Structures are given as structure tokens and as C-alpha cells.
Amino acid sequence: MTDRRLRRMQALSPFGVGAIVDMLGESFVAEDVTRWKGRRVTLAAPRIAAHFGVEELRLPPAPRDGRLPYYRFPQWLFCGTCRSMTHWSVGRERPGMMPRCQHCSRSPQLVPMRFVAVCGNGHLDDVPWAQWAHSGGGRGREQRQCGRAELQFDHLTTVGGGLESLRVRCRTCRADRNLADLTSPRALGRINIGCRGRQPWQRDTEAVTCDQTPVVLQRGASSVYFPDTASAIDLPPDSDWVTWGGTAARVEQNQYFLLLHKDPESDIRGHLIRMIAEQENVKEQQVIAILNDRLGVTGADAGSGTSEELAEREWHALTNPRVRSHPDDRFITRRTPFPGPQGHGRLDPVVDQMRSAISDIVLVDRLREVRVLRGFRRHTMDARIPADLGTRSASLPAVEVYGEGIFIVFDEDNLRRWELQTPVVRNAATLHKRFAGSMHARWIESTPTPRLILLHTIAHLLMRQLTFDAGYPSSSLRERIYASPPDADTPMAGVLIYTAAGDAEGTLGGLARSGQAERLVTTIAATLAAARWCSLDPVCRESKAQGPAGLSMAACHACALVPETSCTMGNVLLDRTLVIDDEYGFMRDPLAELIAVQAATT
Structure with a gap:
């Protein structure tokens, strides 16, 4: 994954988790929260976090603290000079380096294909260009007969404008097909292509079963990404200085308070309370009151x-x-x-x-x-993909x-x-x-x-x-x-x-x-x-x-x-x-x- 820097605000919108980002001729998709790198920085807003049903709200890392992972997508790229297509891989990434054509002497920058496959359940994938090239009628060839397909993305100047003038061709067996029908709703279904049930940055083991047939859209289409954002105003008492910057804030940041909050019925509860009171120079009753308040907002019913x-x-x-x-x-x-x-x-x-x-x-x-x-949705918005794709969603950006x-x-x-x-x-x-x-x-x-x-x-x-x-x-x-x-x-x-x-x-x-x-x-x-x-x-x-x-x-x-x-x-x-x-x-x-x-x- 290539390292790209954005402001924190941009990492929420418009370049949040699941969004496709175009940067200087390159195209990336933002990975989910579980893959964020660097120091973990959270927002002090327990009641708001509880309202959204998570344990914490996580700030995108600042450039000095880490990096936001953006996965190169689409992985199918082509050369604007020789028109050869390349299926890029993570192993070929070099920090700060742009993909370049290996077939041309001047090694021009490779350009991402402008079409992607999406489904209403929120999944995103590359268009299967090899299968598409071999699905044209009249050739009598299939991809498996080619062994390894070498693809070419041609622009036919004799055809006119539109998708009819664009063609994907296999240089191995000469099979080809233009893009005239590519964006029709059942185009991929007619060549037996189903949804793989995952995001581009996920492994096959993380995929889920999806019964929808993907459709092909331009990667900049508005229906490729619908962010699901929400907001809340910080209200008293959490917004009061005595809570976030005074005694309560100091107590909550104490390492022993964190242990006590995770297990409030611990056998050493009394000892932890005394240690917190001594270290923060407060009364034990204050520690208990702060603990009860925090348990009240982050308990089982807090996110309902x-x-x-x-x-x-x-x-x-x-x-x-x-x-x-x-x-x-x-x-x-x-x-x-x-x-x-x-x-x-x-x-x-x-x-x-x-x-x-x-x-x-x-x-x-x-x-x-x-x-x-x-989270976010795609295409027909049938399902929402959470911003945290971990096995246990505990944080949101x-x-x-x-x-x-x-x-x-x-x-x-x-x-x-x-x-x-x-x-x-x-x-x-x-x-x-x-x-x-x-x-x-x-x-x-x-x-x-x-x-x-x-x-x-x-x-x-x-x-x-x-x-x-x-x-x-x-x-x-x-x-x-x-x-x-x-x-x-x-x-x-x-x-x-x-x-x-x-x-x-x-x-x-x-x-x-x-x-x-x-x-x-x-x-x-x-x-x-x-x-x-x-x-x-x-x-x-x-x-x-x-x-x-x-x-x-x-x-x-x-x-x-x-x-x-x-x-x-x-x-x-x-x-x-x-x-x-x-x-x-x-x-x-x-x-x-x-x-x-x-x-x-x-």
C-alpha cells in the first residue's frame, strides 16, 4: 500500500473508509479502521460513543503519528503509450513510487482502468477483464485455453465515440470484446461472474456470501460510494471543563481507573480506588462517583x-x-x-x-x-458496510x-x-x-x-x-x-x-x-x-x-x-x-x- 497523506477531516469525508480517491493520476480506496497504522488516538466523548454503539471514537492518525492505509484500486492498470494492461499487486508497491510500464523504453506512468464492479450489498471489486475479453462471440476460445492471458486495452479510431470504440483484447489468443454492453445490469451475470463478497483490501478468507450479481460502473460515479455519516453535539456534563479538563479527566486517565472500569467488580476494587485517590489527590467517594457515571453511560443499554x-x-x-x-x-x-x-x-x-x-x-x-x-453503502444501498470490519466492531472513525x-x-x-x-x-x-x-x-x-x-x-x-x-x-x-x-x-x-x-x-x-x-x-x-x-x-x-x-x-x-x-x-x-x-x-x-x-x- 502506498503511503498518501490527507488531513484528518478528509479521512472522514469525502475520502472516508470505502471511498475511491483519485490522486495525481493514481486511484486508491480507503481501508477500514482495523488497518489504520500508528499511534491510537481516541476522542474523549464516552456518551456519544455509547450512542453510536461502540466503545470508542477513533481519530484518523495525523501524519506525524502514523498513516492512513489506502489500497491501490483498481488493480488493473494500462499504459497510455503501448496500451498494454497490467494487473498490479501489493508486492510490487514501493513507498512514494507510481506504477510504471515495463514494456515501454521511457516507462510512462500506468493509468487505472476507469470501470469497477459493485453490488447493492456494498462490495467492490475489479472488473474481470480477462473473462470479459474471452466472452466475445465468434472466437471459439476461452480463457483457460490461453493459459496466461496478456491483455491490451485498445481505442478504435474507426468506430466512433462511445464504449463501442473501446476494446479489451487478449494478445495470447487474439480473443477480444468491446465495452458496448459492459455497463448493462446483467453484463457480468451473462458471463457467470458473481460477487466475491469483499472489499478490495480484504483477503479471500474475509469474504462473505453474497447472492447479488455485480454491475459495472465508472469509478467516479456517485452511486459507487454513499458515506453514512452522523454527528452529535457534546453536551453537559461531558462538555464541562470540570469533566474533560478537571478532576474527572485526570481520574479517567489514571491507569488504575482503566483497570477498574474494565472490571468494576474486581476483587481488588477497594485497593484500586484507594490507589487512584492517592495518586490524583481526590477523595475515594469522588472516584466511586466518576466510576458510576462512566458505567452508566457505557453499559449494555448505553448504545440503544x-x-x-x-x-x-x-x-x-x-x-x-x-x-x-x-x-x-x-x-x-x-x-x-x-x-x-x-x-x-x-x-x-x-x-x-x-x-x-x-x-x-x-x-x-x-x-x-x-x-x-x-459506514458506507454502494449502488442500490441494500446493505451498509461498517467502517470497522474487524471481528468485533469496537470503534468508529x-x-x-x-x-x-x-x-x-x-x-x-x-x-x-x-x-x-x-x-x-x-x-x-x-x-x-x-x-x-x-x-x-x-x-x-x-x-x-x-x-x-x-x-x-x-x-x-x-x-x-x-x-x-x-x-x-x-x-x-x-x-x-x-x-x-x-x-x-x-x-x-x-x-x-x-x-x-x-x-x-x-x-x-x-x-x-x-x-x-x-x-x-x-x-x-x-x-x-x-x-x-x-x-x-x-x-x-x-x-x-x-x-x-x-x-x-x-x-x-x-x-x-x-x-x-x-x-x-x-x-x-x-x-x-x-x-x-x-x-x-x-x-x-x-x-x-x-x-x-x-x-x-x-
């Missing part, structure tokens, strides 16, 4: 929490800001009055209507987000990022009345029906309710406006949607717009300042004004199916879509009319007042 339960914990922390915080806490919030006591000039009528829609504003001065790669944000809580009573309107129910039901039969339902855990679609759309509209008001690039903003289902015990209706950077210092406070009353009123007014009219209206506004699988309605690149890195749902489940429609839009009253103010001043 659902995404809804995680959202409820975050909702509770966001809606109950602390009066005081330590400057080094990783989660610092404060409530700000909205719309604020000071006057807003000509926007006063608009502000009065905003009061009925928005019930609370919380500024998040600092947060720590932990992003996790749970993760990174931590720091940032700030604005948390907006919407009025629950008004929202409940709005959800019952017939047009609102009809639009949501249409999207829900499409969603249930789409590929997106395999990785989006949320249910498309009127509340979710509304809050998701508002979050997108706000992010687009905040890129102008707060000065952050659109790709640096992210969203978290808190939308409870109709029968939930804890009603939730809020959006968190935040920015997070892979730097311990985080960001500079510009986004949180944009949440102050005098600034946020102007931002919301500008958001509504921009959402009222799309450059593709009336086509966009009247559309009943946009985006993948028709999972959005009035939402397009000109009005509501954001960069893929910013959206938690792949830019689907959006409908601008639910926000601004004259009859049933949730923000129709503030928008009507805004239109009146604009008309009076022109």
Missing part, C-alpha cells in the same frame, strides 16, 4: 439510544441555557430577548407578527460537534469540530394549528408517499411531516441569507433540525444554524452575533423577502416535484438549495410554499406586513 432520543437531549440542553459557564466549557449558550426591547423603525409591524411565530432565541457561543463515519450558532425556537401552539391546514397536510402527504418508496428512505432517519418540511426549508432559507449577513461561506454553515413527530412526549420545533471548523479555537463569533435581536430581525425580514420570489418562478413555486425522486416541491438552486455539506438530508424534503404562501404559509403574516412596509416606502 435512538436518533430521536439524541435530538431530545440536545433540545433540552439548547432550550435551557445555563446562567454561568466556565470559559473553557465546550457548550456555552445564552438566551437573548426576541424581538428585543429596542425599536426596529419601519419594521415594527413585521416584528409584531414575528412574535407569534418565534418564541425563543438562544445564542450558542461555543459548541463541540463530533462527526462519525458509521470520528473527528471533532468547534463552532458557534443560532438556535431558533418556533411557537408550538401556532405550529400545531398550522399543521392541521388541508393544503399543508396534502403537500406533506405527497412527499411522504414519494419518500417511502425512494432510496433516500434508506439513510434519512426522519419522517417527512409538515413540521419537518417547514423547519428544514426555513433552515435552508436562513443559511442562504446568513452567508451575506454573517460573512461565512455557504459551505461552512450547517443545520440541525428539531422536529418532533405528532405523538411525541417532548414537543420540539426548532432549528440550529451553526458553523464548525476543525480547529480547537473554533470561529470568531460572527454567527452568534447575528442572532442578537437587532440583527436577527433584519435577517429574517431579508430571508422572507428573498424567499417570496425565485428567479425561476412561477415554474419553481408551482412545481409539485423537484429534485431526486421528486422529494421537494417549490425548492430549487435559485431559492432554497444549499451545499451538500450543509444539509442533513441531501437537499430534499423542501417546500418554499409552506413558508411564504399567501393562504397557508407559516410566515405569511410577517411577510404580508413586510410587503406592506415595502410598498409604503416606495
Whole structure:
């Protein structure tokens, strides 16, 4: 395996486990966590690790600590000069050296074949080029009659464009076949090629039984790799400095505490507790309390929490800001009055209507987000391959990022009345029906309710406006949607717009300042004004199916879509009319007042 260096953030996305990476004319696939080399570095986030059902969250090694293994793939390469094909092997790898042609005098760099074989169960393999070359009709030859096939990848200039002009030929027996049918769904099945049930870097002994027939795709196709990422916010008490940087942190890092945590009922339990207390200069009762707390979060039931339960914990922390915080806490919030006591000039009528829609504003001065790669899928996304392919999955790759944000809580009573309107129910039901039969339902855990679609759309509209008001690039903003289902015990209706950077210092406070009353009123007014009219209206506004699988309605690149890195749902489940429609839009009253103010001043 050739050593290639990436930033830690890139090792999670977009070049995470299972992804194909193109580098300077070479192509590699990232190996799973069990093959990471170097010093083992973990994130101190036990509750988050327990939520994702693992014992630890593992940071990708920094260049000075080790290396991320990337396996050369595809292993079939060809020479752009003489067109001969070479099946590369691990034994021929040399650190930092590119594969070169052994048949040409100048030894040009070999180029990877641009086709790969994948299946819906997530397996990836090289295209069996030797079998393909010998499967053409009219030759009467089979590969086993050639002994050892020497392959040639020809480009036929007399045929024209397309795959018909590409041909794989065996120089031993002259058998050949073009690539015209290569990408058809049953192409490999017709030549009796089945899925080997493994990833390129795995040995045959690690393969699993797979009954699917692989299909051939270009290695850069979007359906070759679907990362399954998730994130969680570090919440109190884990985010408190006294926990991660104070007494508790020192105790947890003690070697005797690690032994005690692995076997809390050990015969020498009392002796270990006394040793820890003496070495860390704390009371034995404190050691016991820390142990009980850690056992409570990493026990058998700790990983059973659902995404809804995680959202409820975050909702509770966001809606109950602390009066005081330590400057080094990783989660610092404060409530700000909205719309604020000071006057807003000509926007006063608009502000009065905003009061009925928005019930609370919380500024998040600092947060720590932990992003996790749970696994990946391929092609039809029938199965998820875990990021840890060891016999016992105990860790997942993760990174931590720091940032700030604005948390907006919407009025629950008004929202409940709005959800019952017939047009609102009809639009949501249409999207829900499409969603249930789409590929997106395999990785989006949320249910498309009127509340979710509304809050998701508002979050997108706000992010687009905040890129102008707060000065952050659109790709640096992210969203978290808190939308409870109709029968939930804890009603939730809020959006968190935040920015997070892979730097311990985080960001500079510009986004949180944009949440102050005098600034946020102007931002919301500008958001509504921009959402009222799309450059593709009336086509966009009247559309009943946009985006993948028709999972959005009035939402397009000109009005509501954001960069893929910013959206938690792949830019689907959006409908601008639910926000601004004259009859049933949730923000129709503030928008009507805004239109009146604009008309009076022109």
C-alpha cells in the first residue's frame, strides 16, 4: 500500500473508509479502521460513543503519528503509450513510487482502468477483464485455453465515440470484446461472474456470501460510494471543563481507573480506588462517583439510544441555557430577548407578527460537534458496510469540530394549528408517499411531516441569507433540525444554524452575533423577502416535484438549495410554499406586513 497523506477531516469525508480517491493520476480506496497504522488516538466523548454503539471514537492518525492505509484500486492498470494492461499487486508497491510500464523504453506512468464492479450489498471489486475479453462471440476460445492471458486495452479510431470504440483484447489468443454492453445490469451475470463478497483490501478468507450479481460502473460515479455519516453535539456534563479538563479527566486517565472500569467488580476494587485517590489527590467517594457515571453511560443499554432520543437531549440542553459557564466549557449558550426591547423603525409591524411565530432565541457561543463515519453503502444501498470490519466492531472513525450558532425556537401552539391546514397536510402527504418508496428512505432517519418540511426549508432559507449577513461561506454553515413527530412526549420545533471548523479555537463569533435581536430581525425580514420570489418562478413555486425522486416541491438552486455539506438530508424534503404562501404559509403574516412596509416606502 502506498503511503498518501490527507488531513484528518478528509479521512472522514469525502475520502472516508470505502471511498475511491483519485490522486495525481493514481486511484486508491480507503481501508477500514482495523488497518489504520500508528499511534491510537481516541476522542474523549464516552456518551456519544455509547450512542453510536461502540466503545470508542477513533481519530484518523495525523501524519506525524502514523498513516492512513489506502489500497491501490483498481488493480488493473494500462499504459497510455503501448496500451498494454497490467494487473498490479501489493508486492510490487514501493513507498512514494507510481506504477510504471515495463514494456515501454521511457516507462510512462500506468493509468487505472476507469470501470469497477459493485453490488447493492456494498462490495467492490475489479472488473474481470480477462473473462470479459474471452466472452466475445465468434472466437471459439476461452480463457483457460490461453493459459496466461496478456491483455491490451485498445481505442478504435474507426468506430466512433462511445464504449463501442473501446476494446479489451487478449494478445495470447487474439480473443477480444468491446465495452458496448459492459455497463448493462446483467453484463457480468451473462458471463457467470458473481460477487466475491469483499472489499478490495480484504483477503479471500474475509469474504462473505453474497447472492447479488455485480454491475459495472465508472469509478467516479456517485452511486459507487454513499458515506453514512452522523454527528452529535457534546453536551453537559461531558462538555464541562470540570469533566474533560478537571478532576474527572485526570481520574479517567489514571491507569488504575482503566483497570477498574474494565472490571468494576474486581476483587481488588477497594485497593484500586484507594490507589487512584492517592495518586490524583481526590477523595475515594469522588472516584466511586466518576466510576458510576462512566458505567452508566457505557453499559449494555448505553448504545440503544435512538436518533430521536439524541435530538431530545440536545433540545433540552439548547432550550435551557445555563446562567454561568466556565470559559473553557465546550457548550456555552445564552438566551437573548426576541424581538428585543429596542425599536426596529419601519419594521415594527413585521416584528409584531414575528412574535407569534418565534418564541425563543438562544445564542450558542461555543459548541463541540463530533462527526462519525458509521459506514458506507454502494449502488442500490441494500446493505451498509461498517467502517470497522474487524471481528468485533469496537470503534468508529470520528473527528471533532468547534463552532458557534443560532438556535431558533418556533411557537408550538401556532405550529400545531398550522399543521392541521388541508393544503399543508396534502403537500406533506405527497412527499411522504414519494419518500417511502425512494432510496433516500434508506439513510434519512426522519419522517417527512409538515413540521419537518417547514423547519428544514426555513433552515435552508436562513443559511442562504446568513452567508451575506454573517460573512461565512455557504459551505461552512450547517443545520440541525428539531422536529418532533405528532405523538411525541417532548414537543420540539426548532432549528440550529451553526458553523464548525476543525480547529480547537473554533470561529470568531460572527454567527452568534447575528442572532442578537437587532440583527436577527433584519435577517429574517431579508430571508422572507428573498424567499417570496425565485428567479425561476412561477415554474419553481408551482412545481409539485423537484429534485431526486421528486422529494421537494417549490425548492430549487435559485431559492432554497444549499451545499451538500450543509444539509442533513441531501437537499430534499423542501417546500418554499409552506413558508411564504399567501393562504397557508407559516410566515405569511410577517411577510404580508413586510410587503406592506415595502410598498409604503416606495
